[in-house]
Amino acid sequence: MSKKFEHDIIPAYTPWQETTPGGVIKESGNAHHFKTGDWRAMKPIWDPDKCKHCMMCYPVCPDSSIIIKDQKMTGIDYDHCKGCGVCVEACPFKAFDYVPEGEE
Amino acid sequence: MAIRDKLSGNEAVAVAMRQINPDVVAAFPITPSTEIPQYFSAFVANGQVDTEFVPVESEHSAMSACIGAGTAGARTMTATSANGLALMWEMLYIAASCKLPMVLSVVNRALSGPINIHNDHSDSMGARDSGWIQLYGENNQEAYDNAIMAVRIAEHADVQLPVMNCYDGFITSHAVENIELIEDDKVKAFVGQYKPSTYMLNSDEQIAVGPLAVPTHYFEHKRQQAESMRNSKEVIVEVAKAFKEISGREYGLFEAYKMEDAERAIVLIGSSVGTAKFVVDALREKGEKVGLIKVRVFRPFPAEELAQSLKGVKTVAILDKCDGFNAKGGPLFSETTSALFVNGYTPLAVNYIYGLGGRDVKTTDIEKVYSDLSEIVTANKVEDPYRYLGVVEA
Numbered sequence: 263m264s265k266k267f268e269h270d271i272i273p274a275y276t277p278w279q280e281t282t283p284g285g286v287i288k289e290s291g292n293a294h295h296f297k298t299g300d301w302r303a304m305k306p307i308w309d310p311d312k313c314k315h316c317m318m319c320y321p322v323c324p325d326s327s328i329i330i331k332d333q334k335m336t337g338i339d340y341d342h343c344k345g346c347g348v349c350v351e352a353c354p355f356k357a358f359d360y361v362p363e364g365e366e
Numbered sequence: 367m368a369i370r371d372k373l374s375g376n377e378a379v380a381v382a383m384r385q386i387n388p389d390v391v392a393a394f395p396i397t398p399s400t401e402i403p404q405y406f407s408a409f410v411a412n413g414q415v416d417t418e419f420v421p422v423e424s425e426h427s428a429m430s431a432c433i434g435a436g437t438a439g440a441r442t443m444t445a446t447s448a449n450g451l452a453l454m455w456e457m458l459y460i461a462a463s464c465k466l467p468m469v470l471s472v473v474n475r476a477l478s479g480p481i482n483i484h485n486d487h488s489d490s491m492g493a494r495d496s497g498w499i500q501l502y503g504e505n506n507q508e509a510y511d512n513a514i515m516a517v518r519i520a521e522h523a524d525v526q527l528p529v530m531n532c533y534d535g536f537i538t539s540h541a542v543e544n545i546e547l548i549e550d551d552k553v554k555a556f557v558g559q560y561k562p563s564t565y566m567l568n569s570d571e572q573i574a575v576g577p578l579a580v581p582t583h584y585f586e587h588k589r590q591q592a593e594s595m596r597n598s599k600e601v602i603v604e605v606a607k608a609f610k611e612i613s614g615r616e617y618g619l620f621e622a623y624k625m626e627d628a629e630r631a632i633v634l635i636g637s638s639v640g641t642a643k644f645v646v647d648a649l650r651e652k653g654e655k656v657g658l659i660k661v662r663v664f665r666p667f668p669a670e671e672l673a674q675s676l677k678g679v680k681t682v683a684i685l686d687k688c689d690g691f692n693a694k695g696g697p698l699f700s701e702t703t704s705a706l707f708v709n710g711y712t713p714l715a716v717n718y719i720y721g722l723g724g725r726d727v728k729t730t731d732i733e734k735v736y737s738d739l740s741e742i743v744t745a746n747k748v749e750d751p752y753r754y755l756g757v758v759e760a
């Protein structure tokens with residue numbers, strides 16, 4: 263089984279005397295520790311040559327997986343991209359291929 | 367000086383809530399608990415409390431709103447009965463597992479069906495394993511007193527669990543009785559200010575509540591929850607001691623009435639205790655060694671203490687105001703006999719299911735139980751331990 267978490271917020275098998283009351287998580291902004299990418303069935307493949315950096319894909323991605331640097335699209339965060347294909351549909355320049363995971 | 371008044375049980379509980387001045391009350395009306403939010407919303411409208419009153423669209427929402435308020439760090443209270451409690455069911459477990467102190471007044475009413483608005487204990491007894499502490503009051507005074515004590519029990523650092531303040535529908539909730547109220551400032555000082563250790567409105571510590579607990583975590587959370595319930599027994603006794611100092615009234619896990627030399631005893635819960643005490647007094651006048659135990663705390667179950675109190679009796683009748691439908695007796699019977707067995711005492715025990723759906727419980731019914739117990743003592747055995755009291759037989 264692939265490791266889902268970069269680190270455990272409350273480590274597995276923490277004794278009941280030491281775990282937080284009622285399972286409270288005392289840490290914020292921890293969604294990125296959870297690698298939603300590992301249950302992806304379809305995968306978007308970005309073609310930098312077709313991309314016009316119009317930014318249409320960026321706001322529609324539900325997992326903040328479109329990586330932008332200096333106002334340019336630079337790639338996809340596959341740790342978190344769950345392969346929903348919304349970016350593929352949103353791109354006006356057909357810059358994404360959309361293929362079954364493992365067949366790229 | 368205490369304030370003497372004449373109030374219904376519901377009005378008394380609403381007054382306790384006014385004195386406690388909780389941060390949030392979210393409630394939905396259902397007979398016979400409706401008057402609690404009704405009286406309380408008048409206190410809100412009149413500016414007598416600072417409470418945020420949330421008139422929700424169902425009991426499921428009432429409990430959900432209470433959970434939301436509790437996680438935010440608010441002192442939270444609500445009330446319900448019967449099917450309203452049933453609709454809260456899913457959320458009751460979540461309130462307990464999130465370890466949220468809150469107080470729910472359960473005005474006991476028969477759970478449908480058939481539909482019935484009168485008193486028995488089938489509603490709260492069904493929720494006995496939801497992880498809530500359960501206190502049962504006999505009369506208006508106890509409903510008022512328990513509502514106040516419940517806040518301190520729930521919020522105690524060693525407990526942090528929600529509490530049900532249960533009392534009998536109509537008999538206690540609507541009958542007007544003489545009552546001694548405690549002064550507002552004394553109640554406020556008694557409950558103090560709620561200081562949750564973690565809460566969502568704390569800008570210095572961001573938290574997430576109610577997360578997924580996979581098999582590597584879930585068991586430890588339930589064990590931790592169980593520990594809080596275990597701890598609560600001592601806390602309930604401690605809080606009762608502190609309460610005696612402001613009220614003069616004494617409370618324990620249960621009340622043992624004329625039990626010192628009793629040979630025949632009855633164990634029961636709620637408003638029928640008054641009727642049963644009347645019978646005990648009359649039989650004692652005739653020289654009969656009878657007593658009774660009124661259970662106040664059903665969760666946590668005071669097993670060791672109850673067994674100790676019953677160890678000297680020859681026979682005991684345990685009265686359940688709801689059926690268990692296990693075909694082997696009601697919940698109070700099962701738990702009391704289990705407590706006796708585990709602690710090594712084996713008086714002849716018999717169960718009576720009584721008072722379902724508001725069926726009147728008369729002195730003659732209680733007299734019959736004590737005379738049945740005499741027959742059991744003579745026969746030195748119990749032929750049929752699972753009995754019904756007051757049901758019409760062909």
Ligand code: SF4
Binds near residue numbers: 357358
């Ligand atoms: S929508 Fe298409 S063209 Fe626009 S930035 Fe994204 S990949 Fe590039």
Ligand code: SF4
Binds near residue numbers: 306345348
């Ligand atoms: S496939 Fe979905 S999750 Fe992945 S980058 Fe595109 S929009 Fe985001």
